[in-house]
Amino acid sequence: MNFEHVAGKERGKITLYALSTCIWCKRTRELLTALGVSFDYIYVDLLKGEDRTKAIEQVKHYNPSTSFPTLVIGDKSIVGFREKEIREAIG
Amino acid sequence: MNENFSEPNDSEVDELYARLDREAKQGGYFLNPDVEFVKGLVRGLLINERRYGYRACPCRLAADDKQQDLDIICPCYYRDADLSEFGACYCALYVSAAVLKGEKEPSCIPERRQPFMGRAAKPGSSGASPDAAPVKLSVPVWRCLVCGYLCGRERPPEVCPICKAGRERFERFI
Numbered sequence: 001m002n003f004e005h006v007a008g009k010e011r012g013k014i015t016l017y018a019l020s021t022c023i024w025c026k027r028t029r030e031l032l033t034a035l036g037v038s039f040d041y042i043y044v045d046l047l048k049g050e051d052r053t054k055a056i057e058q059v060k061h062y063n064p065s066t067s068f069p070t071l072v073i074g075d076k077s078i079v080g081f082r083e084k085e086i087r088e089a090i091g
Numbered sequence: 092m093n094e095n096f097s098e099p100n101d102s103e104v105d106e107l108y109a110r111l112d113r114e115a116k117q118g119g120y121f122l123n124p125d126v127e128f129v130k131g132l133v134r135g136l137l138i139n140e141r142r143y144g145y146r147a148c149p150c151r152l153a154a155d156d157k158q159q160d161l162d163i164i165c166p167c168y169y170r171d172a173d174l175s176e177f178g179a180c181y182c183a184l185y186v187s188a189a190v191l192k193g194e195k196e197p198s199c200i201p202e203r204r205q206p207f208m209g210r211a212a213k214p215g216s217s218g219a220s221p222d223a224a225p226v227k228l229s230v231p232v233w234r235c236l237v238c239g240y241l242c243g244r245e246r247p248p249e250v251c252p253i254c255k256a257g258r259e260r261f262e263r264f265i
Contacts, residue, residue, distance in 0.1 A: 019149070019150065019151075019152060020133065020138075021139060021149035022150040022182075022201050023131045023132055023135070023149070023150070023182065023183075024150060024182075025150075026131070026143070026185075044152060044154070045152055048092075049246060054095075063203070064136075064206060065202045066152065066153070067151070067202040067204075068150065068152065080199035080200075080201070081199040
């Protein structure tokens, strides 16, 4: 599975599971970029076969409803574009 | 899944946007007044139409199987409940009158759709069993699973006159 890496300030491991067509996912990615933190993201809808199954399993682990965006910050997960929560979690 | 499709261009996005706006108004629904936001979603709908063959919700992961995704073809089966409870559908493509007037802000809302394992074959289905009909009807009553439109006729309409959902998204209600 190839995550796209965005370079920035180190705030621990930040992973964004997103859909390429989803506007809330786009807003989440833009917020992380604006905050200037280092993070990895992946568009699950563009994955195929084993990569897709694996990514879905990972999302399910943090968010049983497998909805997007699912943002994982350390061991905390934030489902949906929740700006206030995201800002607080990143600090 | 078709991966070799051309990206929708601006005029295709504008065309579908205009159509959805017109159809929403005709049916008593409203698109989000943030036009650029809506056009982003419309682009996603066009991409999904080319990718899967149907306009799957751009904010949900489609299964690439129309039967499994019938509930999340836009407008989805969850739109009306989300509009009533949160003032917007899951994507915020459709909004309530209060949001339209600026009395309320649309925001990110929880997913109402059940994960696949817990989902009924027809989510949102509340139709009575045809055997349980209290009176003998001359024709069955069909219910649109997207907007709740009811009609009495031999077969459901090809297209819902209110929300434009296809025939396959009707259930027998009585």
